[in-house]
Amino acid sequence: MRREIKLMLFGMVLYPMCVFGTMGCASVPMKKVVIEEKEPKADIKLRRNIDEWTLQLYSDDPTIRSFAAVSLLGLNLQNAQEPLTNILKDAKVREDIKISVIRAFGFARDDRAVEYLIRLLGDESEQIRTVTLNALGRIKTKKTINMMADAMLNPKQSRDVKILLAKALGNTNDQDSVDPLIKMLRSDDSDLRETVMASLEKITKVSSNKDSSWWREWWLRNKSKTREQWLDEIVLKQEEKTQQLEAEIEQLKQEVARKTIKLIELGHDKIDTALLSEAIKSDYPEVRIFAAKELAKIKDSSIVDILINAISDKEEEVRIEVVQTLGVINDEKALKPLIRALGDESLIVREKVARALGQFGNDEVVAVLIEALNNKTNAPIVSTIIESLGETGDLRAVDTLIQFLTHEKPEIRECTAASLGKLADVRAVPYLIAALNDGEERVRWYAADSLGKIGDPVCVEPLIKRLSDSSARVRESAVTALGQIGNLPAIEALIKALQDVDKRVVEQAAGRLVNIEDATFDIMESVAASFYNIADYKRAEIVLGRIMAKYAKFPELQDKVLQIRIKRAKTLFALKDWQNALNNYEEILKHNSVDDTIKKEFIQCAKELKQFDRALKWFTVWLEENPRNCQWCWQGRLDIATAMLEQGNYEKVKDLIALLKTEDPNLGGEEFLPHFQALNDKIEIGVANAK
Structure with a gap:
């Protein structure tokens, strides 16, 4: 057993020295990564690969992003690394992209971005902080450990970042991390000291009190030992602890199995509260955690007393589940126990308690x-x-x-x-x-x-x-x-x-x-005009419709309402809402004189909807009103006749031309007569072909 554990620990130390050949990537984390000061002249394929991988860093697929990031790191070229460090520095980059890059540096055990990774420990995103903490703990180079130690010991560094750096140093499991962690025990902050202690115990496998002087004396005795001696001692301690854990795990498995079988026998739709009440008192943390999570699903006042009894459980995870559930149930009986729990030794539990109390x-x-x-x-x-x-x-x-x-x-x-x-x-x-x-x-x-x-x-x-x-x-x-x-x-x-x-x-x-609904006519008109001017026609139409609905029947505003109707018709025209635009234009045309632009836009709507009769009716009206409309009205009639002919409506076109002749035998004069005659010729050919 001792020999196997020793080999395993040596593997943990030697593993980062491996060269990763996957995806064309290589990294040598336990020695300084060498970046060419003068990069060799890259061939076209290399340049293309760098450009392609740089683009893939922004992919929605996390696998593609990870492949690209690790591939760029494996080149050990400055211009290949820069897109990665730029992502770490840019606060506007998407969180999932930044996380992929952070993980790549950790996977490759590449220490070229440690400075930026340390900064990210202060990021507002909890996920980025967690991923960065894990990456720093994996890199483990001497440069990384020294930089983390310097940042942690810096008096200007924030307390929360110091805690994360202490955890990261613990994750390195490296002898070089011990000295700066011992120095950090002098801190006045209890949460920071608690984290430092956990990291020291993780590295050294030594359990002790929180006396910094004890640790300094221990370090004086042990810092001169070789790595081989250091590993020997760790193996011995690990072997003893493993034997103890194996015995406890076996008992725990038996207990969990018994209680799990009982719960299964009860059926999927029913949870035995009495059984969970017993389980939450178990000597084994895992069983208590399981019971607390199951009780949390009930969320009923019947379990309040059970939860109150567990609010001082030794396991942090149990206490978290308990206080959160008590907050949701909101039973007055839990109030005083929760208030007392504001003094819990765990920072996370105290946060959850405060949040739970806020629900009362x-x-x-x-x-x-x-x-x-x-x-x-x-x-x-x-x-x-x-x-x-x-x-x-x-x-x-x-x-x-x-x-x-x-x-x-x-x-x-x-x-x-x-x-x-x-x-x-x-x-x-x-x-x-x-x-x-x-x-x-x-x-x-x-x-x-x-x-x-x-x-x-x-x-x-x-x-x-x-x-x-x-x-x-x-x-x-x-x-x-x-x-x-x-x-x-x-x-x-x-x-x-x-x-x-x-x-x-x-x-x-x-x-x-x-x-906006309760504003004056002038304000709403100004808002509509603003939307129209920036081509936001959908919103312009909404506001214009609201104005019409609210002010159309005000006699003193009729001139302004007409202008609003014109603006709305033009807005509907811009939206290509031909039917509603046509209806609005026709209402406008019923008033006195309107400009030719409105008439032409009305005709365009009619053409789009193929409502030719409606357009022809208005051409007749406009010609009767004013002979000056002659040219463009006859041109409109000719256009409609041509469109109808293209649809194969020979008889309708023939009847239309005959009707127009009764109005003017010259069919609008020399400019249009030949064109109408040509349409008649096409009608005869079309009818003959049909026969």
Whole structure:
């Protein structure tokens, strides 16, 4: 057994030295990757491969992205690496693309991007932080360990990133990680020290108390040992632990098997609460976790007492399941146990407790959360409590929350701005207006969102100023807020926002404007004109239709309504909605004089719908009204006759020409007579051919 474990550990050390030939990729992680300062003149095939793989980095298929990223790394060329590091540096790149690149660096154990990977440990995305942590733990080169150690020991580094770096150093399982981790034990932060301890125990397989002096003495005794000696000791400890675990696992398997069989016998549709109540008291963590998850599916007050008894379970995962379920059930009996759980040793559990308490929302909870907020310094806990206070809807929290809008941590200012919006109390308005000038983009956009939810007109001018913000996301939030307020200055600002360079901002402004219903005629007309001018005909037609429905029967507005009907007809014409356009044009034609453009657009609609009789009727009307219409009316008649002939309607064309002759024997004069005669000739030929 000892020999097998020893060989396994040597394999773990030697494995990264392997050269990966798959997909034409190679990496040698345990020594510095050599990049050509002067790259050899690449042949056409290599250049084509680099270009193709670079494009594939943005594929929707994760397998293709991973293949491309690992292939580029395998070339060990500067111009092949640059697309990858550019993705890591660009905050606008899609999260799934960035994750594929991070994983590629970890898979290849390539340390050329360690600087950027360390920065990503501070990313707002939990998934990116997790993937980066795993990648850094896999790379394991001396350069990587030194850079992570320097970043972790840097006093300016954030506490959350330090915790992740401590975990990554633990994942390296490397002797070189021990010294910086021991130095980190001097930290005042209990969560950080706890993480460092776990990493030290993972590397050394030594369990001890949390006394940093003990670890320093241990390191003085052991740091001079060779890697062979180091591995020998680890193998011995691992062998002892393995034997112990094997015995426990065997017992655990038997217990899990017995309880699982009992649950199966009960049937798929029924869960025995009594059995789960027994299982959640098991000596084995896995059984308790299983029971907690099964109980969470019930979500009924009948299990509250069972869950309350498990709220102090030794296993973090059990406590997480328990507090989340108690929050959902919302039984008053769970209130005090949850309040006590705010002091849980686990950061994650405390976060879940705060969130669960926010779901209760009674007087006692709000007071407890406010008190806890004033006593907590851990950023994730503070943020969660702030979010929970927002969920309660209790306005007593407003004054306390306002104080956190100027907190030094941007994530706390951000969630404070969001929670104040949920409470929607005007007391927060001046403070949220001040937050519109925050240096952090996310704080500004949540401040704008919340001002919109509150809806105080005093916010309009400050929000209008944010329409020139450098961040498109902030401008979009400002547009949303202005749309929610909806007074005249806000609408005028939204109209101007239709010219924004960012499509999301324009779309948001358009979406808000198109839904305006209670505005005056002039405002709605201005909105419709704005849509028409930017060729957004669908929205223009919606607003124009709303104007017609609301103001068509106002006698004093009839001239303006006529102009709106003309604009609507032209909009429908632009949309190629021929039937509705035709109907609107015909209503317009019933009024006094209209310009020839409207007449011609009406005829075009009739032609598109092949409603030739309707068009011919109006040609006759217009010729009777004004002889000056002669030329284009006769041209229109000729066009219709030609179109009807092309459809094979010989008799209809013959009858039409005969009817037109009764009106004018010369059929419109010398310009048109030969053409009508030619149509008659074609009719005779067509009829003869048909016979």
